[in-house]
Amino acid sequence: xxxxxxxxxxxTIYKLSQSGEVTTSAVAEQLDVSAASTTNMIxxxxxxxxxxxxxxxxxxxxxxxxKVALEVIRHHRLLETYLSEAxxxxxxxxxxxxxxxxxxxxxxxxxxxxxxxxxxxRDPHGDPIPTRAGVVxxxxxxxxxxxxxAGHAGIVRRVSDADAERLRYLGELGLRPDxxxxxxxxxxxxxxxxxxxxxxxxNIGTELAQEIFVEPVK
Amino acid sequence: xxxxxxxxxxxTIYKLSQSGEVTTSAVAEQLDVSAASTTNMIxxxxxxxxxxxxxxxxxxxxxxxxKVALEVIRHHRLLETYLSEAxxxxxxxxxxxxxxxxxxxxxxxxxxxxxxxxxxxRDPHGDPIPTRAGVVxxxxxxxxxxxxxAGHAGIVRRVSDADAERLRYLGELGLRPDxxxxxxxxxxxxxxxxxxxxxxxxNIGTELAQEIFVEPVK
DNA sequence: TATATAATTTAGGCTAGGCTAAATTATGAA
DNA sequence: TTCATAATTTAGCCTAGCCTAAATTATATA
Numbered sequence: 010x011x012x013x014x015x016x017x018x019x020x021t022i023y024k025l026s027q028s029g030e031v032t033t034s035a036v037a038e039q040l041d042v043s044a045a046s047t048t049n050m051i052x053x054x055x056x057x058x059x060x061x062x063x064x065x066x067x068x069x070x071x072x073x074x075x076k077v078a079l080e081v082i083r084h085h086r087l088l089e090t091y092l093s094e095a096x097x098x099x100x101x102x103x104x105x106x107x108x109x110x111x112x113x114x115x116x117x118x119x120x121x122x123x124x125x126x127x128x129x130x131r132d133p134h135g136d137p138i139p140t141r142a143g144v145v146x147x148x149x150x151x152x153x154x155x156x157x158x159a160g161h162a163g164i165v166r167r168v169s170d171a172d173a174e175r176l177r178y179l180g181e182l183g184l185r186p187d188x189x190x191x192x193x194x195x196x197x198x199x200x201x202x203x204x205x206x207x208x209x210x211x212n213i214g215t216e217l218a219q220e221i222f223v224e225p226v227k
Numbered sequence: 228x229x230x231x232x233x234x235x236x237x238x239t240i241y242k243l244s245q246s247g248e249v250t251t252s253a254v255a256e257q258l259d260v261s262a263a264s265t266t267n268m269i270x271x272x273x274x275x276x277x278x279x280x281x282x283x284x285x286x287x288x289x290x291x292x293x294k295v296a297l298e299v300i301r302h303h304r305l306l307e308t309y310l311s312e313a314x315x316x317x318x319x320x321x322x323x324x325x326x327x328x329x330x331x332x333x334x335x336x337x338x339x340x341x342x343x344x345x346x347x348x349r350d351p352h353g354d355p356i357p358t359r360a361g362v363v364x365x366x367x368x369x370x371x372x373x374x375x376x377a378g379h380a381g382i383v384r385r386v387s388d389a390d391a392e393r394l395r396y397l398g399e400l401g402l403r404p405d406x407x408x409x410x411x412x413x414x415x416x417x418x419x420x421x422x423x424x425x426x427x428x429x430n431i432g433t434e435l436a437q438e439i440f441v442e443p444v445k
Numbered sequence: 446t447a448t449a450t451a452a453t454t455t456a457g458g459c460t461a462g463g464c465t466a467a468a469t470t471a472t473g474a475a
Numbered sequence: 476t477t478c479a480t481a482a483t484t485t486a487g488c489c490t491a492g493c494c495t496a497a498a499t500t501a502t503a504t505a
Contacts, residue, residue: 014462033483046463048484053461065470065483095313096339106333113331115324123316232492251453264493266454271491283453283500 011057013112016081019059022068023078027147030067066206079139084111084119086132086139089170091122093133100133100185101176132160134176135167135222136185153202154215157225162191169220182211184221229275231330234299236268237277240286241296245365248285248431297357302329302337304350304357307388309340315367318351318403324421350392353385353404353440368440372433380409387438400429402439423442 011019021039025031037047038174050066054060059074070078092098100107119141123129130146131137139145145179150166157163165188168179179185183206194203213221229237239257243249255265269286272278277292280369288296299443306325310316316324337359341347348364349355357363368384375381386397395401401424412421431439 012461034481042462043464044463044483044487049462052484092336096336098335098339098345102335106336109331109333110328113327115327117316117320118310118314118324121316125314230491252451260492261494262453263455263495267492270454 011059011077012124013034015050015054015057015059016077018047018054019070019078020081020085022060022070023082026070027149032067036068039149057155062099073109076143079143079145081111083130083139083141084114086136087119087122087126087129088114089132090126090129090138094126099177100170101173103133104170104173131167131186133186134170135165136170150224153213153218153221153223154199156223157192159192159195162189162226163223164189164226165221166224167222171220175220177215179217179221183207184208184211184213189214189226229277229295232296233268233272233275233277234330236265236272236428237288237292237296238299238303240278240288241293241300244288245367249287250285254286256286294361297361297363299329300363301357301359302332304354305337305340305344305347306332307350307352308344308347308356312344313340317395318388318398321351321392322388322391349385350402351404352388353383354388368442371431371439371441372417374441375410377410377413380407380444381441382407382444383439384442385440393435393438397435397439401425402429402431407444413424 017040018036021036022031025035025039033047033051034044036051040047051062053058053075054068055062058071059077061069061071085107088110089103090180092103092106093100123141129138137146153163165184165186165206167186168176168184170176184190188206190206192202193205193210196202201215202213202218204211204213235258236254240249240256243253243257251265251269252262254269255262258265268282269278272286272292273280276289279287279289279293303325306328307321310321310324311318341359346354355364371381383402383404385404386394386402388394402408406424408422408424410420411423411428414420419433420431420436422429422431
């Protein structure tokens with residue numbers, strides 16, 4: 010039996026693994042539990058062959074663990090999309106609701122909302138939705154801090170959904186997936202970045218720019 | 228903190244209270260737990276002033292406990308209605324899904340689906356949906372076994388949602404809330420009841436007839 | 446009224462998942 | 476290479492809810 014809690018750990022390990030080695034403390038911090046609890050759970054996951062772990066080392070998911078993680082993530086992102094499209098949630102509200110619901114919907118529900126939405130590929134923040142078979146687009150995008158350089162154009166692909174307030178602000182600015190922009194100026198020493206976005210000009214600090222993932226347009 | 232489990236107990240006590248005294252064993256049976264577990268939980272509910280109980284006697288909800296129960300029931304019935312109307316679930320599928328989701332939706336979600344549906348008064352089985360303030364239509368209907376007598380007409384008001392298979396069968400027959408019918412014949416000794424339903428004639432055994440709640444038409 | 450039976454409660458235990466404090470291991474700087 | 480610090484694990488404990496078996500109380504019938 011893979012409990013809801015285990016699913017949360019698996020999801021967290023998967024997400025952290027997208028940007029490097031997964032440490033016990035990173036998992037603990039993400040889930041807001043103690044490192045001791047995390048050690049404990051990792052041990053259980055390893056016994057169930059959902060993760061691999063040698064003490065004092067990084068954790069890794071097995072293919073089975075990854076599968077479970079991607080199912081949960083699929084639920085989460087489909088829910089976010091449904092809440093946004095069908096129920097009129099704003100994009101800063103969907104994460105919290107989906108976080109609670111993701112463990113409690115049936116496969117039937119998953120299928121119904123997926124087909125109601127026409128099998129969407131990305132959620133409202135631009136995160137890719139894994140297929141039912143567990144296939145997901147794992148391409149990484151550069152952040153606005155890294156690319157593109159002044160004078161060049163880009164397109165927003167994804168924004169971090171970690172913080173609702175920031176999302177609201179980005180929404181006001183119009184910095185959403187698929188928005189195209191031109192970099193007007195990059196102040197030196199990691200200074201703010203000035204963009205043209207349609208008719209508007211916006212000025213983004215480095216911290217926020219690191220949560221905006223973009224692709225340069227030739 | 229009122230846990231999901233407590234909410235389930237409160238809901239069950241409320242429902243059982245609709246048809247008389249609520250015993251420990253009835254609650255236990257309904258929730259499929261031991262009587263000992265039920266005694267335990269009732270003690271906790273009493274400490275939280277959600278129920279009143281003196282050992283070896285019937286349980287009663289306090290107004291606070293009733294309020295919680297009705298909130299859960301509102302969630303459940305709104306969800307059933309939404310699943311049916313918006314997602315195309317058949318009426319025998321909605322109960323199980325709603326049972327799982329009822330504890331996990333936010334007030335915002337509740338409001339969104341309620342207004343999407345136009346504040347429905349009844350769920351797909353004809354059960355009344357409590358208002359947000361905790362007001363619910365507690366009128367009781369007679370069952371088809373009790374009323375109306377041969378030669379008279381009636382209208383279906385509600386059917387029991389306890390069993391999916393029976394619901395499927397009733398659905399096939401067309402015995403849904405708001406269906407009007409005429410009693411053609413009632414066999415003696417609690418025998419089957421023959422009804423005219425639109426152009427069809429149906430023949431219902433006593434057991435099933437007890438799960439169909441009706442109102443006689445003048 | 447007495448007593449057998451049924452209902453309920455108490456006692457004692459189990460599991461999942463959390464915690465803190467103490468012990469252990471890894472790491473990076475002198 | 477050594478040693479201080481940081482990360483991780485172990486040990487031991489807690490709570491919510493569940494269970495069974497035993498004890499208690501209520502009830503119904505002789």
